[in-house]
Amino acid sequence: MVVAVDGPAAAGKTTTCLALAGTFGLKYLESGRTYRLLAFEALRRSVSVDDESAVVSLCEELIESSRTAGLLEVDRHDAGDLRSRAVNVAVSAVAKFPELRRRVTELVRVWAGAQGRCVVEGRDIGTVVFPAAPVKFYLTATPEARAARRVVQERAGSYEDVLRDVMRRDEADMSRTASPLVPADDAVVIDTTDLAVTQVVDLMASLCRRRGVAIP
Ligand code: DC
Numbered sequence: 001m002v003v004a005v006d007g008p009a010a011a012g013k014t015t016t017c018l019a020l021a022g023t024f025g026l027k028y029l030e031s032g033r034t035y036r037l038l039a040f041e042a043l044r045r046s047v048s049v050d051d052e053s054a055v056v057s058l059c060e061e062l063i064e065s066s067r068t069a070g071l072l073e074v075d076r077h078d079a080g081d082l083r084s085r086a087v088n089v090a091v092s093a094v095a096k097f098p099e100l101r102r103r104v105t106e107l108v109r110v111w112a113g114a115q116g117r118c119v120v121e122g123r124d125i126g127t128v129v130f131p132a133a134p135v136k137f138y139l140t141a142t143p144e145a146r147a148a149r150r151v152v153q154e155r156a157g158s159y160e161d162v163l164r165d166v167m168r169r170d171e172a173d174m175s176r177t178a179s180p181l182v183p184a185d186d187a188v189v190i191d192t193t194d195l196a197v198t199q200v201v202d203l204m205a206s207l208c209r210r211r212g213v214a215i216p
Contacts, residue, residue: 001134001213004130012200016197020205024215026118027116029111029119034072035094040074049094052097069110127182136188138187147165150166
C-alpha cells in the first residue's frame with residue numbers, strides 16, 4: 001500500500017509526507033535522496049554527471065556495497081552535503097538518464113515491497129514508479145511561494161538565488177524526456193500557495209481515510 005506524493009521542488013512534499021507518516025503509521029521514503037546521493041558521489045569521485053554509462057556504473061557499485069535493500073549508502077556525507085548548490089545542479093543532470101531512472105525505480109520498489117505500508121515522495125512516483133498506488137497527490141505552488149518558504153525554512157540563500165534555482169529545477173524536471181514531472185491522471189492536485197501546512201495535511205489525510213488507509 002503506497003501513498004504517492006509528487007510535485008516540483010519545495011512544494012511541501014517532505015513536511016506533509018512526514019505528517020501523513022506519523023498519522024497513519026506509514027514508512028516514509030524521499031526518493032530524491034537517491035538521486036542526490038548519486039550526484040554527490042559522482043562529484044566527489046570526479047565522475048562526469050553528463051556521462052550516463054559512468055553514472056549507471058557508479059549506481060551499480062553503490063547498490064553492491066549498500067547493506068539495506070532499496071537504499072543506497074555513501075560514506076562520509078551529511079544531510080547538508082546532499083543539499084549543496086553543486087548537488088542541486090548535478091542532480092538535474094543525472095536524473096534525466098533513462099537507464100539510471102530504471103535502476104532507481106527498481107530500488108524504490110524493492111524498498112517499498114519490504115515496508116508494506118508507506119508514503120513515497122518524488123517526481124514520478126504516481127506516474128511511473130507506482131502507477132497503481134491507491135492514493136496519489138500532486139502538490140504544487142507558485143515558484144515565488146516555494147522559494148519564499150525555502151528561504152525561511154532552510155536559510156538557503158537569498159530569495160533571488162533560491163527562486164532562480166527553483167525555476168531552473170522546474171524546467172529540468174518538467175522538460176526531460178524520461179519520466180518528466182507531470183501529475184498522474186488520477187492524482188489529486190493541491191495548490192498549496194495560499195494554504196497553511198495544517199490545511200494541506202488535513203486535505204491529504206481525509207483523502208487517505210476515504211481511500212481506506214487505516215490509522216493503526
Ligand atoms: O525531491 P528532491 O528535490 O530532493 O529531488 C532532487 C532531484 O531528484 C530533483 O531535482 C529531481 C530528481 N528526482 C527525480 O527526478 N525523480 C524523483 N522521483 C525524485 C527526485
